[in-house]
Amino acid sequence: MEKIPILRMGEFLLVTIQVDMHDRLALALQDDLTTRISETGARGVLIDISSLEIVDSFIGRMLGNIAAMSRVLDAQTVVVGMRPAVAITLVELGMSLTGVKTALNVDAGMELLRSAVDGEREFYGSRF
């Protein structure tokens, strides 16, 4: 069965979706990713969907769910590289993915993750 690779980069996890998402693959990714986050203690997850051309409401909801689950496991999620057509589709479907951070490309996403994690660290560092 196809599997979406999850790469570890320091304290972040990098997921690049390079095949067409179908529902079972999405569920498997959700499973894998949550397991990996808790195993590695990752502080951030970066999901690159620049090759994703087709989305439906299920995939949209899955992206939202993954972000929420990571949040619970204390990792920030950034979705990067969404195509214009995909963005329009999601908006038309009424899914604005509130609570999910977004960035234009992997570079910008990494920067965003770093600053978010650093910000968190500073905040807690000053209090504890």
Place this chain on the structure above:
Amino acid sequence: MATMINQKTSVLGPLIAQNKDQILREWIVEMNDSARRGDLMKEGELRSQCTRFLDLLAQGTAGGGTNLQSGAYDPMREMLAEISTSRAQQGFSAKETATFVFSIKRTLFTVIRDEFEKDPKTMALEIWNATELLDALGLYTTEVYLKSREERIRRQQEEMLELSTPVVKLWDGILALPLIGTLDSARTQIVMESLLESIVQTNSKVAIIDITGVPTVDTVVAQHLLKTVTAARLMGADCIISGVRPQIAQTIVHLGINLLDVTTKATLSDAFGLALQRSGFALAKPQKKEKQDQ
């Protein structure tokens, strides 16, 4: 009965061919009184059009009777379409264009009357046939005229649509979309697509949507704006809406539209300042160089 009419109408063709010069002369005089526009068209051009019209009319009646749809009238229809289209562009009115065809009636009827003076029945029949035919031709001319007008309006609409949605780059990573005119669904779709495409192409993090030129904002327009902002956010770009006029601000609040999640600024320059700040740029006046001499 039908065969009889067709047989009889074939008389029209030769009749026109025989009396061509007379008809042409009188027709042009008639048109000078009613429909000619000396300011729009030269006499020579009109004369050559009339000559061709008569030739094709004779040819058409000989082959197809009064049935305008028959193959014998193909060249005739083509010519009329051409004349209508060119006249629509030259600035003739629909009435003037149709009168080109209708003005031949008096002349043609005179010729028929003279020819069948001793046979009133045939005369009446021929005049009826000629009327039927010329009416059909005149209506066809009007139809083509309207079509060419509609075509022109449609093209202008498309051009307006293209002209009215430019996405401009203000700074490295900052785009602006100055909207002018009323927003409807079709236009917003194009606006949304071109903005998102430009965001990807220029790798911009901030997009400013300026609505100074949008006369009214209703719930539909606001909905469209919110969709655009959300789509841009999904792609990882921030949107700022600028140029909200006091009237529009009142409308938005009265309509109960929630723009709380969207950054709004009064003017494009304010929005640009904010965009620069968010991108980590700062503008400053250059220091004056101190004069080294003296």
